[in-house]
Amino acid sequence: MLASLRKASNSTPIKILFGLLALLFIVWGVGSVGGQRVDVVAKVHGDTITRREVEVAAANIRSQYDQMLKGQFAGNLFKSFDFHGQALDRLIDDALVRNEAARLGITVTDAELVAAIQAMPAFQENGRFNRDLVQRYLEYQRDRGEFETQIRRGLLFQRVQGLVTDGVQVSDAEVEDRYRTDHEKVDLAFVRVASADVAKDVTLSDEDLQHYLDAHPEAYRQPARVRARYVAYQPADFTGDVQVSDGEVAEQYELHKDDRFTEVEQVRARHILVAVKSDADDKTKAAARKKAEDLHAKAKGGADFAALAKKISDDKATAPQGGDLGLFPHGRMTPTFETAAFALGVGEVSDVVESPFGFHVIKVEEHRQAGPKPLDAVRAEIRQSLVNERAVKRARQQAEEDRRSVVKSRSFTDALTGRRIVETPPFAENDEVPGVGRVVEFSQAAFGLHTGEVSDLLETEEAVPTVYLLSPFERTEARVPPLAEIRDRVTEDARRERSTGLAKERAEAMLAHAKEAGLEKAAAEAGLKVDETGSFERAGGVVPKIGGAPRELRTDAYALTTEAPLAQKVYAAGADTVVVALKSRAPADMTAFAGAKDGLRDSLLQQKRQRVQAAYMDYLKQRAQREGALEVRADALTRG
Numbered sequence: 305m306l307a308s309l310r311k312a313s314n315s316t317p318i319k320i321l322f323g324l325l326a327l328l329f330i331v332w333g334v335g336s337v338g339g340q341r342v343d344v345v346a347k348v349h350g351d352t353i354t355r356r357e358v359e360v361a362a363a364n365i366r367s368q369y370d371q372m373l374k375g376q377f378a379g380n381l382f383k384s385f386d387f388h389g390q391a392l393d394r395l396i397d398d399a400l401v402r403n404e405a406a407r408l409g410i411t412v413t414d415a416e417l418v419a420a421i422q423a424m425p426a427f428q429e430n431g432r433f434n435r436d437l438v439q440r441y442l443e444y445q446r447d448r449g450e451f452e453t454q455i456r457r458g459l460l461f462q463r464v465q466g467l468v469t470d471g472v473q474v475s476d477a478e479v480e481d482r483y484r485t486d487h488e489k490v491d492l493a494f495v496r497v498a499s500a501d502v503a504k505d506v507t508l509s510d511e512d513l514q515h516y517l518d519a520h521p522e523a524y525r526q527p528a529r530v531r532a533r534y535v536a537y538q539p540a541d542f543t544g545d546v547q548v549s550d551g552e553v554a555e556q557y558e559l560h561k562d563d564r565f566t567e568v569e570q571v572r573a574r575h576i577l578v579a580v581k582s583d584a585d586d587k588t589k590a591a592a593r594k595k596a597e598d599l600h601a602k603a604k605g606g607a608d609f610a611a612l613a614k615k616i617s618d619d620k621a622t623a624p625q626g627g628d629l630g631l632f633p634h635g636r637m638t639p640t641f642e643t644a645a646f647a648l649g650v651g652e653v654s655d656v657v658e659s660p661f662g663f664h665v666i667k668v669e670e671h672r673q674a675g676p677k678p679l680d681a682v683r684a685e686i687r688q689s690l691v692n693e694r695a696v697k698r699a700r701q702q703a704e705e706d707r708r709s710v711v712k713s714r715s716f717t718d719a720l721t722g723r724r725i726v727e728t729p730p731f732a733e734n735d736e737v738p739g740v741g742r743v744v745e746f747s748q749a750a751f752g753l754h755t756g757e758v759s760d761l762l763e764t765e766e767a768v769p770t771v772y773l774l775s776p777f778e779r780t781e782a783r784v785p786p787l788a789e790i791r792d793r794v795t796e797d798a799r800r801e802r803s804t805g806l807a808k809e810r811a812e813a814m815l816a817h818a819k820e821a822g823l824e825k826a827a828a829e830a831g832l833k834v835d836e837t838g839s840f841e842r843a844g845g846v847v848p849k850i851g852g853a854p855r856e857l858r859t860d861a862y863a864l865t866t867e868a869p870l871a872q873k874v875y876a877a878g879a880d881t882v883v884v885a886l887k888s889r890a891p892a893d894m895t896a897f898a899g900a901k902d903g904l905r906d907s908l909l910q911q912k913r914q915r916v917q918a919a920y921m922d923y924l925k926q927r928a929q930r931e932g933a934l935e936v937r938a939d940a941l942t943r944g
Contacts (some may be wrong), residue, residue: 305578307429308604325792327659327673331337337463339766343355343356344394344525344934344935344937345358345392345936345937346396346934346936347934348393348396348399348400348403348928348932348933348934349399349400349403349928349934349936350933351399351402351403353392353395353396355666357395358388358391358392358395359388359391359744360744360839361391361392361395362387362388362389363388363744364391365387365390365391366385366387366734367742368838369385371629376867388906389502389517391612392936396934396936397921398457398461398924400921400924400925400934401460401461401464401853401924402457402460403928403933404464404924405460405463405464405867405936408464408467410460410463410464411460411569412459412463416459417452417455417456417459420455420458420459420512421438421455425427426441427441432636432637432638433635433636434633434636436632465920468806468915468916468917468920469916470915472909472912472916473909474905474908474912474914477907478908479901479904479905480897480901482904483892483894483897483900483901483904484891484892484894485842485892486841486842486843486892487841487842487843487844487892487893488841488862488889488890488891488892489836489837489839489840489841489889489890489892490839490840490861490862490864490886490887490888490889491837491839491840491886491887491888491889492836492837492847492850492861492884492885492886492887493823493834493835493836493884493886493887494834494835494836494837494849494850494882494883494884494885494887495811495814495826495827495830495832495833495834495835495882495883496832496835496850496877496880496881496882497807497808497810497811497814497830497832497880497881497882497883498807499800499803499804499806499807499879499880499881500803500879500881501804501807502806502807502810503799503803505806506799506802506803506806508795508798508799510787510923513787513791513794513795513798514787516797516798516801517784517787517790517793517794520797521784523797524785524790524793524794525782525783525784526782526783526784526785527732527734527782527853528732528733528751528780528781528782529730529731529779529780530730530731530750530751530776530778530779530780531727531728531729531730531731531776531777531778531779532727532728532774532775532777533716533717533725533726533727533774533775533777534679534705534722534725534726534728534740534746534772534773534774534775535701535720535723535724535726535730535772535773535774536726536740536770536771536772537694537700537702537771537772538699538705538768538770539692539696539698539699539768539769539770539771540583540695540768541699542695542698542699542702542761543691543692543695545695545698546690546691546694546695546698548687548690548691548694550692552690553679553683553686553687553690554679556686556689557679557683557686557806558689559749561676561677563684564684565676565677566674566675566676566677567672567674567675567676567677568633568634568645568674569633569634569672569673569674570631570632570633570671570672571631571632571645571646571648571668571670571671571672572611572627572628572629572630572631572632572668572669572670572671573629573632573645573648573666573668573669574609574610574622574626574627574628574666574667574669575617575619575622575629575641575664575665575666575667576596576603576609576611576612576613576616576617576627576664576665577617577618577621577661577664578592578593578595578596578599578618578662578663578664578913579592579618579619579621579629579661579662579781580592580662580663582660590591592663593656593658593663594664595655595663596656596662596663596664599612599616599665600653600654600656600665603653603665603667604653609626609627609653610626610627610628611626612625612627612876612879613627614627618662619661627667631670631672634646638659638660638661640658640659641657641659641664641666644657644664644666645666645668646671648666648667648668648671649668649671650668650669650670650671651667651668651669652667652668653665653666653667654666654667660850692767692768695768696768696769696771699770699771700761700771703761703771703772703773704761706719706720706723706773707758707760707761707773710758710773710775711758714756716756716758716775716777720773726739726741727777730778730780731750733747733748733751734747735747737750740772741764743762743764743772745762745763746762746772746774749762749774750774750776751776753775753776754776755776755777755778755779756775756776756777757775757776758774758775759772759773759774759775761773762774771934790929802877803880804876804881806886807879807880807881808874808876810830811874811880811881811882811883812874814826814830814832814883815826815870815873815874815883817830818870818883818885823870823885826883827883833850836849837850837887837892839851839888840892841892842858842862844858847861849880850875850877850884851877851878852876852877852878852880853875853876853877853882854875854876855880856875857875857884861884861886861942862889864885864886864889865886866886866889869882869885869886869887870884870885870886871884871885874913905933925926
């Protein structure tokens with residue numbers, strides 16, 4: 305399939321929802337379950353979803369959050385995201401959509417798949433599709449068949465969703481009404497009762513602290529942790545034992561010269577670009593073509609092509625190198641450019657060639673025919689590949705021998721005397737293990753084994769993997785520490801809660817008085833001052849000056865009237881509490897509406913489509929449940 309990319313680089317790109325594809329990569333990058341026990345947690349129209357698939361998908365989702373937040377995420381907060389629940393929901397959605405696509409006869413052709421891959425930004429270089437980027441991605445990240453399956457599924461997902469969203473529209477009246485709503489302004493008067501001001505009145509006994517801890521145990525629960533001894537078998541440590549003969553290199557070359565060691569047809573060319581936009585008028589295009597023809601005449605007349613390109617070419621990326629594009633295969637350039645370049649002999653200059661970028665004059669400086677690379681060109685690569693392969697095999701053999709010794713002697717340290725045994729610090733199941741990193745199998749083995757047991761061989765996922773043997777030797781069960789261990793933390797949290805509660809009580813008392821005497825008088829009698837937010841719009845992010853206020857305050861603020869200006873409840877503002885009243889309100893200024901309406905329409909359309917998509921997925925789930933085609937064993941799933 306990917307070989308056909310060479311022939312279709314300028315196909316009309318399919319407009320993929322790249323964000324959707326990135327999301328689906330998280331779900332579909334689960335790989336196989338190998339020889340491990342398969343626990344089915346869900347069935348969707350006959351397709352099974354295993355515990356292993358959910359575990360790996362959840363780990364991938366967590367990794368995505370971790371990368372986005374650069375690791376600045378508290379472990380306890382991570383638990384609230386229920387990664388396993390998210391993973392299961394996405395896997396179920398995937399299965400439902402695939403079934404619906406099959407029911408409706410929706411398919412993706414090879415040509416559409418190729419166009420989709422070519423349109424992906426990750427595989428673009430200087431505005432052009434680069435097949436080498438795909439090859440490198442496949443080499444280091446995933447299996448080719450799996451990759452193509454993911455793209456295909458993404459396109460199916462997009463098309464099925466398109467069936468229910470293509471007809472969604474937003475009227476002019478909806479756009480204008482939303483603009484008026486978003487840009488209406490209010491100004492609030494407010495009084496803040498600060499929790500810090502009442503904190504001095506808070507006293508906490510040991511009994512109070514213990515009661516708080518008993519009421520909030522999960523906030524302090526420490527996860528189970530283990531310590532493990534392990535040996536890392538690095539293939540690099542075994543390369544000295546590996547011998548590779550010239551004959552073996554030659555044999556490997558003969559076996560793979562038509563696949564791994566084959567070079568595609570390539571040319572090395574220089575070009576001079578006279579840039580012109582594709583939608584330029586005829587006069588502009590004619591002037592650009594005339595300029596290109598003059599340059600062509602100079603090049604054909606013996607002028608230094610590289611010097612001309614450096615001085616005149618509009619391709620700023622290659623002009624400094626004399627227009628040198630380097631070696632490129634079929635599929636890299638636009639069709640007209642490619643056809644002209646591959647038709648030229650070495651040293652020949654093309655006629656003027658038109659492309660979407662403008663007009664080109666091309667000179668070919670090297671032409672490599674397709675076929676096997678010479679053995680000498682790949683000898684070192686083959687030798688290193690064989691060395692790595694055999695070193696990995698030796699590492700596995702040694703690890704397996706050592707494992708058998710441990711099983712026989714029942715002592716990890718005694719059996720592996722002479723090996724470098726590393727002891728980890730205590731780590732939780734979702735932690736990155738110091739010295740090892742985030743290796744899911746390593747953590748699962750450490751928590752799945754009893755103290756003193758030895759693991760099976762564990763391997764990382766690199767091209768040249770590290771092999772591990774481990775044995776847990778110390779385990780701490782999940783627990784809530786006694787008050788004595790965490791007194792300072794509990795005291796701080798309990799004091800904050802008590803202060804916040806007192807602030808709310810005082811604010812509510814002041815609000816009750818304000819309903820009779822007015823906000824100004826009630827605040828003055830409480831020894832507090834009335835402040836103003838200043839005018840703000842409904843669509844803004846925060847209420848000015850109040851900060852930390854709930855969304856409810858913003859909504860309620862626009863329900864206040866001049867006849868009934870005082871809000872009928874108090875509002876939290878972080879740890880503080882505020883009492884608010886309407887100062888003034890003003891209708892939206894429509895001056896900027898004309899310039900904003902197109903963007904607002906797009907935003908409303910996207911919101912509508914998302915709601916319709918969500919409703920459609922709910923419909924597919926409900927239909928599958930009615931038909932008995934959706935079964936979920938939530939009890940078989942580890943949440944969190």
